[in-house]
Amino acid sequence: MSLRHLSGRRAGALAVAAVAATATTAALLPPLTASAATPVTVTAVTEDGYDTAPAEATAAWLSAQLAAGDGVLQTSYGPNTSATVDAGRSFFYTGDDEALAAVTSAVEPLAEGYTGDNGFGTLVSAGGTAKLLTLVQYAGVDAASYGGVDLVQRLEGQVTVDGPAEGRIFDDFDPENDFVADYANGFGQAFAVEALTAAGSDLAPLATDFLLQQQCDDGGFRLYFSAPEAAQQSCDDAGGKGSTDVTALAILALLDQAEGEGIEESILDAVDFLATTQGEDGAWGDGGEIGANANSTGLAALALGVLGDLEGNPADIGYEPEAAAAWLRQHQVNEIASCTSALAGDQGALAYDDAALAAGRTDGITEDTTYQWQLANAQALPALQWTLASEGRPGMRAAAARQRVGGTMSVLVAGLAPGETACLVGGQRPVLVTADLDGQTTASVRVPTTTGLRNLYLGSAGRTAVKISYWSLGATRFGLQSTATVRRNGQVAVKISGLAPGEPFTLSYHGRVRGSGKADANGRASFAFRGGSTLGRWEFAIVGQYSDRFVKSTFTVVK
Secondary structure, three states: OOOOOOOOOOOOOOOOOOOOOOOOOOOOEOOOOOOOOOOOOOOOEOOOOEEOHHHHHHHHHHHHHHHHOOOOOEEOOEEOHHHHHHHHHHHHHOOOHHHHHHHHHHHHHHHHHHHOOOOOOEEEOHHHHHHHHHHHHHHOOOHHHEOOEOHHHHHHOOEOOOOOOOOOEOOEEOOOOOOOOOOOOHHHHHHHHHHHHHHOOOOHHHHHHHHHHOEOOOOOEOOOOOOOOOOOOOHHHHOOOOEHHHHHHHHHHHHHHOOOOOHHHHHHHHHHHHHHHOOOOOOOOOOOOOOOOHHHHHHHHHHHHHHHOOOOOOOOOOOHHHHHHHHHHHOEOOOEOOEOOOOOOOOOOEOOOHHHHHHHHHHOOOOOOHHHHHHHHHHHHHHHHHOEOOOOOOEEEEOOOEEEOOOEEEEEEEOOOOOOEEEEEOOOOOEEEEOOOOOOEEEEEEOOOOOEEEEEEEEOOOOOOEEEEEEEEOOEEOEEEEOOEEEOOOEEEEEEEOOOOOOEEEEEEOOEEEEEEEOOOOOOEEEEEEOOOOOEEEEEEEEOOOOOEEEEEEEEEEO
């Protein structure tokens, strides 16, 4: 097996091995007439069955955020340089050379403050320097004079060259400042290995060896280092656990050295860690209280997707990137038809997690949450390249064709793409639905409060809407014509009108059900029953699907 990283920049979407998702569409009602209110757009699908629209939408939102800040993501606290660099790295992985170049140019005036003295006590940031250097290398810009900084030289100056922590990156900081420390960690170490290897630095082997020491028994790479003076520097000696985010970055950092001693094995162990820690919903958290989120999910999916793109898929990557992309799509702003919220102006944006999406739909993206949204999109964008397209047409069916007015109707929706959102219109209010990994979901629709024939429409981006019809049934008295007088054991004939098409009914008298049936397509039914041998006047009742849908009458038995 050989894990060789693809050389050169990626043009267009990554071509990963297609893994088909199965969407259960059997027994669904077929699509009917399109809703004129639902616009039809064209969704581009790659040869491998990937939908390009989600990644394009997120890239557009991210680009708009950058443009609003003259090329740099902005928050209420000022430039968000780190997330801007993340955005540039993502544009590299999506093959957007123009956006990559624009980010690299916009960040250049900020290079000194981001990598050097930031005015808050950090004098040199090893992690910031390493991450920025990878971006500059991706863009093919001279790293020796970027923004007045020799990034390679600055990074090399932050690599420990002797002692137990040999190869470890470290920050320079003002020892007189009580609010600052050495913030170097696994993120920065992975960036440093990638950047120093690409630069052909003599310190790349030392940095790589130290990174490998941070791989834990579980196969993941840890976030925090041991103390620089500790005799033992490995994760195993410290009893640490792997971090999803660091593990993903470590895989990407080590790929260009995959043929080195022990590195391929290390990468495969890291792949196993990611495969076993992925949730059933396709997402990753990052241990502890950090549950499923877009950042961890995006980074892990990117690493596994890149490995899956290698010729022959030597790391045996399966459905993991596609499942992750589906989870991200579930958390993407995709306001459709009447299913709009406070996020209507942020189409394509990725929410960090369930809570962020719910809060965004209520309050929009606020000053306090802008940073989280920007970072999630900047890091998770490339993973959307593994978003599978739908294999068929959307469809739906209701649990029953007749529903109680004001009640709740269960509707099965299928045929969507994994993670795709759609909008159901035709109940009391629109309902936004989100497909699972099989492209289907079950929704609860509130039935209108008046009796009538209704149309329920399913609208989704890029496709013509489909519809089904159902009846909302309220209290009513049916129309009735019946035999008034019969002889003993004679037949009482009844004609009923005013039912819903197909509505079931029962007829009873003298405490017993004497017959049942269903209305025809016009809501009518004819029926006959034996009147019995006991003389006298008898009451009978015909009850439809619900007890308050009925009619009562009488007949008389004579000699």
